[in-house]
Amino acid sequence: MSYNPRADDLSTPQSPSAFDPSSTAPAAGSAPRRAAAGWSAPRVTGRLHAVVSVPGSKSETNRALVIAALADGPSRIRGGLDARDTQLMRDALRELGVDITETVDGWQVQPPEQLAGDAVIDCGLAGTVMRFVPPVAAVASGQFRFDGDPAARDRPLEPLLLALADLGAGVSEQATGLPFDLTGRPDLPGGPVLIDAGSSSQYVSGLLLAGARYQRGVDIRHIGEGPVPSQPHLDMTIAMLREHGVRVDTAEENRWVVWPGTIEAGNTVIEPDLTNAAAFAAAAAIAGGQVTITDWPTETRQAGDRIRQVLTDFGALVELDGRGLTVTGGGTLTAIEVDLRDAAELTPVVAALGAVADGTTVITGVGHIRGHETDRLAALEAEINDLGGKVSQTEDGLRIEGTDLHGGTFGSYADHRLAHTGALLGLVVPEVVIDDIDCTSKTMPAFPVDWRTMVEESNRLS
Ligand SMILES: O=C(O)C1=C[C@@H](OP(=O)(O)O)[C@@H](O)[C@H](O)C1
Numbered sequence: 001m002s003y004n005p006r007a008d009d010l011s012t013p014q015s016p017s018a019f020d021p022s023s024t025a026p027a028a029g030s031a032p033r034r035a036a037a038g039w040s041a042p043r044v045t046g047r048l049h050a051v052v053s054v055p056g057s058k059s060e061t062n063r064a065l066v067i068a069a070l071a072d073g074p075s076r077i078r079g080g081l082d083a084r085d086t087q088l089m090r091d092a093l094r095e096l097g098v099d100i101t102e103t104v105d106g107w108q109v110q111p112p113e114q115l116a117g118d119a120v121i122d123c124g125l126a127g128t129v130m131r132f133v134p135p136v137a138a139v140a141s142g143q144f145r146f147d148g149d150p151a152a153r154d155r156p157l158e159p160l161l162l163a164l165a166d167l168g169a170g171v172s173e174q175a176t177g178l179p180f181d182l183t184g185r186p187d188l189p190g191g192p193v194l195i196d197a198g199s200s201s202q203y204v205s206g207l208l209l210a211g212a213r214y215q216r217g218v219d220i221r222h223i224g225e226g227p228v229p230s231q232p233h234l235d236m237t238i239a240m241l242r243e244h245g246v247r248v249d250t251a252e253e254n255r256w257v258v259w260p261g262t263i264e265a266g267n268t269v270i271e272p273d274l275t276n277a278a279a280f281a282a283a284a285a286i287a288g289g290q291v292t293i294t295d296w297p298t299e300t301r302q303a304g305d306r307i308r309q310v311l312t313d314f315g316a317l318v319e320l321d322g323r324g325l326t327v328t329g330g331g332t333l334t335a336i337e338v339d340l341r342d343a344a345e346l347t348p349v350v351a352a353l354g355a356v357a358d359g360t361t362v363i364t365g366v367g368h369i370r371g372h373e374t375d376r377l378a379a380l381e382a383e384i385n386d387l388g389g390k391v392s393q394t395e396d397g398l399r400i401e402g403t404d405l406h407g408g409t410f411g412s413y414a415d416h417r418l419a420h421t422g423a424l425l426g427l428v429v430p431e432v433v434i435d436d437i438d439c440t441s442k443t444m445p446a447f448p449v450d451w452r453t454m455v456e457e458s459n460r461l462s
């Protein structure tokens with residue numbers, strides 16, 4: 001199965017323009033829409049009553065693949081996510097000479113004696129591919145061109161390219177993002193490097209993942225004014241590396257040191273993706289009723305686990321027990337104020353909840369998501385307001401006045417999580433149509449079917 005639609009088949013709108021507090025024109029909303037009829041979001045007619053399972057974590061899967069590709073022998077990954085982002089990662093690593101066999105019992109990953117290749121690496125729209133693979137290619141012999149979807153060319157990358165050049169890789173001069181060329185060398189010196197990682201934690205994760213294979217390891221210092229976002233994702237990187245015998249020192253704030261050495265091969269079991277699960281959990285809160293997500297881990301490194309507290313704060317009942325995570329909603333929500341810097345991926349789901357909650361929801365700490373799959377702050381503002389919402393961007397987040405909404409087309413900008421926002425609103429607002437539901441294949445190809453099943457089965461029972 002391929003999750004890699006041709007860029008010119010996507011017909012997705014352009015990214016909305018950068019934040020401009022003086023502008024009242026919703027650049028994102030005025031972008032051209034997909035001409036096709038779109039996907040009618042299913043509406044809940046009674047109460048939700050569903051048990052849902054979601055596939056593996058994108059973040060864990062792509063880290064496990066990179067670690068296995070750099071390890072000292074064969075590894076097995078069980079429960080790995082099969083979606084566009086992880087397909088692109090598997091394809092990229094294969095271009096570097098890694099053998100990945102997909103069996104019913106998981107993926108068997110066999111690294112080559114020496115990473116090597118001469119290839120164009122397609123990053124799609126995947127942050128984890130465009131930021132984790134170049135540090136790996138830096139120790140491969142060969143020349144690589146990195147490119148991706150049109151929207152991927154707008155995603156920030158320059159700090160990582162500068163860092164890789166400082167560490168000894170050959171990076172095309174003047175490159176500030178995709179596309180760029182990289183020449184690797186198995187004896188990459190590595191060593192100390194300064195980086196402004198305020199726009200993405202993924203630069204640091206990428207350097208950490210490959211750093212043990214650099215001659216002098218890597219000693220990264222973040223020098224930006226603002227903090228590095230998404231701390232749980234950094235913690236996940238460090239924990240997974242340590243599980244594979246890599247020494248990572250983190251005693252100093254904003255400094256990460258990886259010692260040179262072997263990355264031990266081993267087996268990894270991937271947890272369900274809690275950020276994708278968050279959309280299903282939020283469904284019960286927004287529409288009322290009960291949704292159980294199976295296999296929700298009692299302890300996890302995933303940032304998406306934060307949704308438990310968020311939904312509780314909105315007024316839902318959230319229980320974690322042997323069944324999994326069960327969310328019970330009464331159909332009304334109370335607005336919250338929340339700093340999502342550590343779990344910025346949740347912003348589109350939280351924005352949907354805020355749009356229909358009683359009161360004004362304020363989300364802070366997420367200015368950097370202007371560089372996610374699309375400018376998420378502009379897109380959420382424009383698309384929710386197109387349905388009659390009252391959303392405005394702030395410098396580092398959103399201010400959302402809960403109100404009654406009406407139907408209309410919800411633009412997804414090729415962003416799976418924007419599609420989740422539209423689907424959530426469509427549970428309670430009649431005639432919401434999502435222009436491009438297929439973009440959910442980035443991390444969950446079954447999303448449209450599983451979402452509709454959740455709603456239609458509940459409607460049938462109530
Ligand atoms: O390392 C990862 O797996 C991720 C880190 C975060 O990126 P940013 O730090 O760029 O937000 C997160 O938003 C993204 O979905 C996945």
Ligand SMILES: C=C(OP(=O)(O)O)C(=O)O
Binds near residue numbers: 127
């Ligand atoms: C920001 C996200 O993805 P990426 O890994 O492409 O940065 C996301 O999945 O919400």
